[in-house]
Amino acid sequence: MNSAPILELHDVHYRWPGRASFALNVPDFAVRAGETVLLLGESGSGKSTLLSLICGTVTAQSGVVLVQGENLAKLTAAGRDRFRAEHIGVIFQQFNLLPFGSVLDNILLPLRFAPERRARVADPKTQAEQLIRSLGLPAELVQARAGKLSVGQQQRVAAARALIGNPSLIIADEPTSALDAATQATFLELLFAQSRANGTSLLMVSHDARLADHFDRVVEMSQIVRMQEVVT
DSSP states (O other), rough: OOOOOOEEEEEEEEEEEEEEEEEHHHHEEEEEEEEEEEEEEOOTTHHHHHHHHHHTOOOSSEEEEEEEEEEEEGSOOOHHHHHHHHHHEOTTTTTOTTTSSSHHHHHHHGGGGHHHHHTSOHHHHHHHHHHHHTOOGGGGGGOOOOOOOOOOHHHHHHHHHTTTTOEEEEEESSTTSSSHHHHHHHHHHHHHHHHHHHOOOEEEESOGGGGGGSSSEEEEEEHHOOOEEEEO
């Protein structure tokens, strides 16, 4: 495994709007290229805020967030949106598929906003079909409406959408919470296989410690995030 970090956070401080008396602090956290990391934490531990900082949808008041060596704070809001689209694949907890779009439309959607990501593959449609098969979905499902799929099928389509175009980092927000243990294990095996094939790093947040054995490294939120009361 490449030891170079794909993601780094150093002395990051963030205060929530309207909650000025509380702040989140991340002294140091990193994910190496090709590494799979499970970040464990209960509700209210700062998981969603940390992911937002990593994705650049919110910015810290101080500190550094680096993705592929790029300091997100030095980018404009539009620049962060473009950077995220090009380099980060996201699997949302609720999947966020377009219900009336086809499976193929949903998988290819990120490439519409990311020309560099689109250029990494010779034929995006072919890669989408390969991802569908590799993630255990029948090939004929490619033209099915996403809203007609089962929860397990939607989850795999969401994974394929995150993986299309070979982003360097996949962020997964509780993507297995609606699945039973056997289906969780199958999904993770397929997701890891695709991540390894593309050299993609994977950071998954969850409250479920039973997932730990599947990952290269497991980190507790309490180990990297400090919730601080700010005296004013």
